[in-house]
Amino acid sequence: MSTSATAGRRSVLGSKDRVKTAVAAALGTSVENYDFIAYGTASALYFGAVFFPESDRFVGTLLSFATLAVGFVMRPLGGAVGGYFADKFGRKPVLVTAMIVMGTATFLIGLLPTFEQVGVLAPVLLVIIRMVQGLAFGAEWGGAITMAYEHAPWHRRGMFAAIPQSGNPLGIALASGVFAFSDTLEGSWQWRTPFLLSAVLVVVALIVRSRLSESPEFQEAQATGKTEKNPLLATLTGDWRGILRVIALRVVESFAYYSTATYLLNYITDRHPELRPVALGAITGASILAIAVTFLAGALTDRIGRRPIYIAACTMAILFAFPMYLLTNSARPALVVTVFIIGIGLIHASLTGTQGALLTEQFRTATRTSGASLGYQIAAAIGGFAPLLAAALVGAFGWPGAALLYLGAALIGLTGILLTRETWGRSERERVSRLVAEETAGRATSSTAASPPASLESR
Template sequence: MTTPLSVNTPGAPPKVSGKDAGKIARAAFVGTALEWYDYYLFGTAAALVFNRLFFTDLDPTAALLASFATFGVGFAARPIGAMLFGYIGDKFGRRPALLTTIVMIGVATGLIGLLPDFGSIGLAAPILLAVLRLVQGLAVGGEWGGAVTMAVEHAPAEKRGRYAAMVQIGSPVATLMASTAFTLVLLFPSDFFDAWGWRIPFLLSFPMLLIALWIRLKVEESPIFKDLLAQEETSKVPAFDVFRHAGGRLVVAVLAALLGVGGFYMITTFVVSYGVNTLGVDRNVMVNATLIAAFAQIVVTILMGRLAEKVGPGKVTMWGGILTAVLAFPLFAMIDTKSPLMITLAITIGIMLIAVAYAVNGALLTELFPAKLRYSGVALGYNIAGATSGFMPMIATAMLGVSGNQSWGAAMILAIIALLTAVGGFLGERMRVQDKRIVADA
């Protein structure tokens, strides 16, 4: 068992309050919702658009694999973004890192909406698409870790679960926004959709960025980080210190985060593609199912955040992983019926199960690392999990060729991810560390 890390330092402790925590968490939520909106748009477009418009020289299966590979590039870039913005966040402040990430991803996403397709500029189209996806990945690599760190470091210790969960609500809200946007543009005739319709959700990122940036500019720096500066306890190279001094905790963080990232994209990006391209289900049915599931995810996220305060985020993570593993095969069996009702139920139940663990990721991961390494540790753990599991839709698609278009391979991948997360939750609950120097105002 790794020895708990201490955060004790001399001097007056920083003060936090529930009132400030709520304001900061709401600001973190708004920014995170935009970040994930941008990121999820790419996942939906990878399943429905990019394979046809940006990889048209390839046969359908190869084009879909190439589209998902480009989707996965964003995940591969996330650990690099975690190191970069973790350095900024742990060395210079959480706030400047978060302002930079939101601008990067907002601009990159808007530019995707302006990108000419393969028919217009040839090979340059998929190359530019991959570059913009890379920028998205770098930004998201620093975004989530900073957002939950800010929310948690402004909150009283006994209320961290709910405020960390508020940041997580940004994910289903972003899904709702992205799914609604694509549902509406899918109403256009096919020719207009292929020409301009699919671009509209991406272009909306520009005005949304201005709103989110305005809100984030009003966010104050973390009181715990201010205390680290005052005590001259910041790390010179935070990412290296995470690997050297908190390597075991990093492994646990990766395990605990696998299901929330990889499982989500299995149930959304892969299942949408599987339903449309393999089962022949109408694409509106698949997209609408993810929209309904997002509403359920919001409810589960709120409830699990409160439950984590009572029983611990590690235990919630563990049981979420176990339940998902048990039901992985039945869920895909429901999808294989091709029934719109059964597909909607399967996707909704799947997202609800994954949300059990995902809801408390912020609360668990932030308490795995001491304050001076927190931004880097949380960002690295979450985004190494993302880099590992972000290629799962591509792997699951490749497995369809091995299994004769049967879904058992995808179900097996989901079950394995879920069990690994259950292990991460079990270990993580026993390795949590509290910030000892905070004083909570009434």
């Protein structure tokens, strides 16, 4: 459909490419998360010894997690740049570019020389590539979610926005599964193999994403002159409250994952090395479960609203903060598996499944990618320090320090959602249901399908 035809006559049933777009976004998101999570796993298991061998074990772990955090620091910049270009020139170019940069950086990590080979140059190169990873990952998320959301049927946007979110645990499962396999290899192939194999995934995702059509909502905004000359500046001056809401809502999810899959993995394997295969397998299994839970959570928000699911997930995180370490400290394989199933498969997945639509709906079309990306990635930058902070707190106070860190993030998330207005309440659901019924029956006109409810278009 041409841009002119699109303007003012978007279908409430979504675009003809809605399913293909959501699946392509999910495929790309899974690759991006594979690349980023592979680094986190390698930081927990290998990089302390490979790139910082002259430090004692505890200091080496802290330095390894510090390089992990560097990537998160770069994510807000990536989100700002990617959001600006996506809101000004289109969502699709950003998705393709971010994928190329991320894939190249990840592949190069697998080729890096070690400290033993080139000395201090090794960690320097690692940090530089990690910064590039952070920029690319920061630019990717907003475009992927926005594309899926804006192509989707209005009454199924929670579900469609959850499809690319399901790519998060899929990427985690792939990375964990590959690390479980590479753990059986010899020497540096244990940590190099997962990074080198990412090239295959990147090529597949690029082929799929290059064939997507542009967002119909962006095309309409462009055709009607409703885009912003400087989307980033407009977001910072006019939508700053939405950015703060997104940060509060996102912090709990970021901490919930990295405190569990990255720090807890290190905590377990450091104290009970024999449990490393169990922990890696548990993360893989929990991530597979999370794919389904993420999708179901998003679909459920279309029926009952976004807030109830998020409130429930934050409450679960609060109640789980101390039990996750009490169960882990038992060193019983079954309980270790249970911790990862609950932490990743249920709590984290429920949060991510709701976020796709909830965070996107805090902003209008013209600043949607900029606002959602910037808030999301600022919170991610904070959450990226979770393993480092947890390790430092455990060193000072024992495991209760890490539990309190997790609890604090969960309380921030609960406060954030309680202060956030419902974006998909009963009135919105009823109005859109009427429009869907009219269009399905062939009675839709340009006036009935011209725009979504005001609560979904602006904050």
